[in-house]
Amino acid sequence: MSYKIVALPGDGIGPEIMNGSLAILEHLSNAYNFEYELETHDFGGIAIDNYGEPLPFSTLDACKKADAILLGAVGGPKWTDPNNRPEQGLLGIRKALGLFANIRPTTVTKGTSHLSPIKEERVVGTDFVLVRELTGGIYFGEPKKLNDNDALDSLTYTRKEIERIAKVAFDLAQKRQQKLTSVDKENVLSSSKLWRNVINDVAQSYPDVEVNHLLVDACAMHLITNPSQFDVIVTENLFGDILSDESSVIPGSLGLSPSASFSEQGPRLYEPIHGSAPDIANQDKANPFGMLLSVAMCLRESLNEETAANHLETVIYQLIKEGKTTRDLNGNYNTSEIFNFVKENL
Numbered sequence: 001m002s003y004k005i006v007a008l009p010g011d012g013i014g015p016e017i018m019n020g021s022l023a024i025l026e027h028l029s030n031a032y033n034f035e036y037e038l039e040t041h042d043f044g045g046i047a048i049d050n051y052g053e054p055l056p057f058s059t060l061d062a063c064k065k066a067d068a069i070l071l072g073a074v075g076g077p078k079w080t081d082p083n084n085r086p087e088q089g090l091l092g093i094r095k096a097l098g099l100f101a102n103i104r105p106t107t108v109t110k111g112t113s114h115l116s117p118i119k120e121e122r123v124v125g126t127d128f129v130l131v132r133e134l135t136g137g138i139y140f141g142e143p144k145k146l147n148d149n150d151a152l153d154s155l156t157y158t159r160k161e162i163e164r165i166a167k168v169a170f171d172l173a174q175k176r177q178q179k180l181t182s183v184d185k186e187n188v189l190s191s192s193k194l195w196r197n198v199i200n201d202v203a204q205s206y207p208d209v210e211v212n213h214l215l216v217d218a219c220a221m222h223l224i225t226n227p228s229q230f231d232v233i234v235t236e237n238l239f240g241d242i243l244s245d246e247s248s249v250i251p252g253s254l255g256l257s258p259s260a261s262f263s264e265q266g267p268r269l270y271e272p273i274h275g276s277a278p279d280i281a282n283q284d285k286a287n288p289f290g291m292l293l294s295v296a297m298c299l300r301e302s303l304n305e306e307t308a309a310n311h312l313e314t315v316i317y318q319l320i321k322e323g324k325t326t327r328d329l330n331g332n333y334n335t336s337e338i339f340n341f342v343k344e345n346l
């Protein structure tokens with residue numbers, strides 16, 4: 001069976017981390033004997049330059065026909081038109097493909113805890129997954145309004161939207177340590193009151209999973225003071241955006257964290273959680289591990305290549321342990337050198 005993979009390198013450091021990662025994917029496909037067809041498409045700022053819009057029809061069409069999508073990063077100071085921003089492509093593709101569930105793991109592996117900005121003894125053993133609702137909430141709620149004197153964003157959620165993300169999170173917790181933390185702002189927001197009710201309703205079907213509710217401000221604090229207490233965290237779109245950036249630096253660098261987004265059926269999208277880092281683009285400085293770990297997630301979840309995924313992850317964590325990292329992780333190496341290390345060690 002041959003898989004269809006669509007690569008969307010995007011902007012800034014996106015193309016550099018994508019190209020090297022695709023070479024690693026090719027290397028693995030030879031070693032592990034699996035086949036795929038690859039198409040690369042413009043997305044984000046580069047698509048605005050070439051097509052006038054961040055998510056051209058041809059790009060979306062290719063994504064719809066794919067088994068998996070690999071995304072680098074989008075955005076940059078070059079694209080300033082508030083009505084035509086690269087980020088709108090990101091929201092557009094999430095909505096068009098129904099990618100409602102965004103999975104963002106945070107792991108502090110043995111031997112890498114010294115890289116954390118938090119005291120080592122606090123982060124040791126940290127291993128949790130943040131499940132972020134990705135197609136609802138204030139990102140998409142209508143009405144929206146912006147003029148010189150007032151602005152409006154709407155935070156809306158339906159029971160159905162909360163139920164389906166809750167099920168993803170409970171299913172995941174069941175396979176892990178059976179601990180689910182639901183994060184909301186139930187003391188203030190109506191959408192959060194509904195959120196908490198629905199989580200409690202869904203919990204009835206998962207008696208083996210222990211559920212805790214945390215207010216988002218408290219959760220932000222617990223992530224710093226005691227991150228190892230978490231197993232699965234589930235939260236709405238905007239809280240998930242913020243908490244996942246916070247989580248991602250616990251292992252030492254935003255450049256390390258991968259993510260996967262999926263719909264009820266259809267292709268999954270894999271991307272590092274960092275942005276396009278235009279300040280270091282084309283300087284061979286970007287940390288490629290977030291992209292490579294996203295490729296590992298893709299291998300495991302969309303290509304059923306669990307062994308290749310494990311192999312790639314093991315190599316990456318070994319390199320980090322040995323200090324073979326980019327500058328953001330206190331290393332001395334360039335992006336291209338890291339890719340070479342990965343290849344040699346595979």
Ligand code: IPM
Binds near residue numbers: 087090091241273
């Ligand atoms: C992310 C990003 C996006 C988001 C931006 C670029 C629109 O921060 O994927 O976390 O807010 O979802």
Ligand code: MG
Binds near residue numbers: 241242245
């Ligand atoms: Mg974000």
